[in-house]
Amino acid sequence: MLPSLLGLTKDHLATHLAEHQQPSFRCDQILDWLWKKRPASIEEMSNLPKQLRDHLSQNFSLYPLTSARELGSLDQTRKMLFRLHDGRYIESVLIPANPALYGSKSDRLTLCVSSQVGCAYGCKFCASGLAGFTRNLTAAEIAAQVLQTEILAKERIDNLVFMGMGEPLANLENLLTAIELLTSDWGLNLGARHLTLSTSGLVPQIRQLAHHPRQIRLAISLHGATDEVRNQIMPVNKKYPVDTLFDALHEWNDNKKQHLTLEYILIQGVNDALDQARILAKHARSLKAKVNLIPYNTVEGLEWKRPAISHCHAFRKILSDAGVTATLRLEKGHDIDAACGQLRLHQETQEGLIVTAESKATKIS
Ligand code: SAH
Ligand code: SF4
Numbered sequence: 001m002l003p004s005l006l007g008l009t010k011d012h013l014a015t016h017l018a019e020h021q022q023p024s025f026r027c028d029q030i031l032d033w034l035w036k037k038r039p040a041s042i043e044e045m046s047n048l049p050k051q052l053r054d055h056l057s058q059n060f061s062l063y064p065l066t067s068a069r070e071l072g073s074l075d076q077t078r079k080m081l082f083r084l085h086d087g088r089y090i091e092s093v094l095i096p097a098n099p100a101l102y103g104s105k106s107d108r109l110t111l112c113v114s115s116q117v118g119c120a121y122g123c124k125f126c127a128s129g130l131a132g133f134t135r136n137l138t139a140a141e142i143a144a145q146v147l148q149t150e151i152l153a154k155e156r157i158d159n160l161v162f163m164g165m166g167e168p169l170a171n172l173e174n175l176l177t178a179i180e181l182l183t184s185d186w187g188l189n190l191g192a193r194h195l196t197l198s199t200s201g202l203v204p205q206i207r208q209l210a211h212h213p214r215q216i217r218l219a220i221s222l223h224g225a226t227d228e229v230r231n232q233i234m235p236v237n238k239k240y241p242v243d244t245l246f247d248a249l250h251e252w253n254d255n256k257k258q259h260l261t262l263e264y265i266l267i268q269g270v271n272d273a274l275d276q277a278r279i280l281a282k283h284a285r286s287l288k289a290k291v292n293l294i295p296y297n298t299v300e301g302l303e304w305k306r307p308a309i310s311h312c313h314a315f316r317k318i319l320s321d322a323g324v325t326a327t328l329r330l331e332k333g334h335d336i337d338a339a340c341g342q343l344r345l346h347q348e349t350q351e352g353l354i355v356t357a358e359s360k361a362t363k364i365s
Contacts, residue, residue, distance in 0.1 A: 001085040004064040005042070005056065006034055006147065007140030009177060010186050022052060030056075031186045038151055064140045065090075065148050080149055084141065088134060090114040090165055092145040094153060110159040113145045115175060116166025121200050124233045125223070125265055127299045128165040137166070139177035146188060160190065163198040163219070169205035176212075183214060192216050193258060203240040203248045210252040218252060219261040219292075220245070225279035229271050242283075249287055260289040266315060267296040268307040277315045281322035290325040 008016065014027045026048065033045045042057045065082040068089060078094040093112040119126070120133035145164075150157055160182065162168040168175050179195065181187045192214035199206065200221045209216070224230030230237040240248075249260060262284055266272045284291050293316055295306040307315075312328055319326035 002059060002061045004138070004140035004144065005030070005060040005062055006064065006144050006181070007138055007177070009180050010184065020055065026052065028186070035147065035187050035189075038147070061085075063148060064138065064144050067148070067152055070152070078153070080145075080152065082145065082148070084117070084137075088117045090117060090137065090141070090145070092149055092164060094149060094157075108158050109155055110161060111146055111149055111157045112161050112163045113142060114164030114166050115142060115162055115168035115171050119166050120170065121167050122235050123200060123221070123223075125267060125296060125299065125302065125304060130299070130301060136171040136174055139174045139181060142174060142178035143181040143188065146182060146190075157190075159194045159196070161196045161198060161219070163196075167200055167202065168197050169199045169202040169209070172205055172208070179214065179216065196261070198263065200234060200236045201240050201245045202236070203244055206245075206248040207251055210248075210255045215257055217258045217261070218256075219263055220249065220289075221265075222262045222280070222283075223265050223267075224271050225276045225283060229276060233267070233270060246283065246287070249289075253287055260287055262287075262289050262291045263294065264291055265294045265296050266307050266312055268305045268311075270304060272307045272311060272315060274315065274318060277318035278322075281319050281324050284319065284324040284326075285322065290327070291319055293319075293326060293328045295328075295330070 005013075010027065010031060013030060014024065017024070017026050017030075029047055030045065033039055039045055039062075042053055042060070042062055045053055045056075048056075064085065067080065068083040069081040070078060077096070080092045080094065082090050082092065084090065091114060095110045095112060096108070114137065116136050117134035118132055119128040122129040122132075146157055146160060162175075175197075179192070182190050182195065183192050193216075196217040196219050197209070198219040198221060206218070209218070221234070222230070223233055224237070225242070227237060227241050230242060237245075252260065262280070264271075264280060280291065283289075293312060295309070295312055296304055298305070306312075309330075316326050316328045
């Protein structure tokens with residue numbers, strides 16, 4: 001498989017063209033096609049000489065993703081299933097406006113993107129972790145989720161959240177290139193403030209990103225306010241316990257203007273005790289972070305349940321009474337396997353790419 005042209009930054013493309021004796025203005029022409037005009041093939045880049053188009057076609061592919069399936073949902077959330085060149089699948093979810101969660105009031109459409117195929121971190125509530133890690137996405141595969149969704153949906157995406165499959169900070173090099181492709185004026189030209197990275201808490205990478213020049217937002221998948229609770233559901237907490245994580249988050253705060261978000265899935269009898277809410281409130285206040293509470297979304301093969309909605313409200317009230325901005329996300333897309341990783345898990349299981357304990361049992365019976 002040839003590398004995608006979409007994975008090249010302006011500097012890389014300029015170097016490639018200079019090595020092939022092309023005048024420098026060709027670089028801007030090609031970038032304009034890739035990110036603005038969006039042709040169906042390299043052949044359609046009509047202001048490039050035939051010889052250059054042939055050279056590009058022989059050395060690069062154009063789009064790295066193929067649309068495999070698109071599912072609508074009752075609340076307008078749309079889930080895109082993309083097939084990769086090696087037959088694997090990733091998903092991106094298009095979510096209509098919810099300005100209370102990310103970004104400013106004028107924001108309309110959010111895309112939730114994936115950063116890896118599967119995930120190595122094995123959080124106990126998560127479909128992406130269930131089948132283990134397959135591979136990192138390339139920078140082109142990350143950025144093309146946005147470009148190709150815009151082409152398919154015929155809409156402009158305003159916000160990005162890296163809350164799809166995978167741990168973005170475990171694929172940092174490709175992620176940083178993708179951020180350059182997505183935020184540069186020659187690329188997709190999204191404002192960095194409209195990008196939210198979500199991480200399970202990889203401390204060295206958080207510290208590194210705290211010094212990144214762009215004003216990207218950060219969300220932390222916390223899901224437990226103490227080591228005792230967090231250790232039970234997120235193995236990463238053994239490596240980076242709560243105190244170590246919060247030291248890194250203070251370093252982030254010292255260097256960034258945007259407030260952090262703490263994500264907290266509510267799982268009945270696991271992390272939803274009201275004393276967790278009190279400790280969570282202290283953490284959030286010390287960081288001036290807001291909290292998103294997400295009732296657990298049932299994952300096939302996992303036995304946990306979401307708490308009663310009245311309990312979720314009681315948990316939220318403790319936070320707001322302590323002066324913390326807390327939203328209870330009655331999440332969108334519940335009817336189309338909303339929790340990230342679920343749709344891909346179904347598709348790959350059907351095709352025999354993943355054999356989960358559950359599907360093994362089905363095959364035997
Ligand atoms: N690896 C990164 C980003 C992907 S997962 C991280 O962990 O932050 C991001 C989010 O998906 C989680 O924080 C949670 O908000 C959501 N999620 C995963 N499994 C879920 C489930 N079963 N129910 C509800 N939300 C879930
Ligand atoms: Fe990986 Fe995030 Fe899922 Fe944990 S929650 S398994 S880090 S994708």
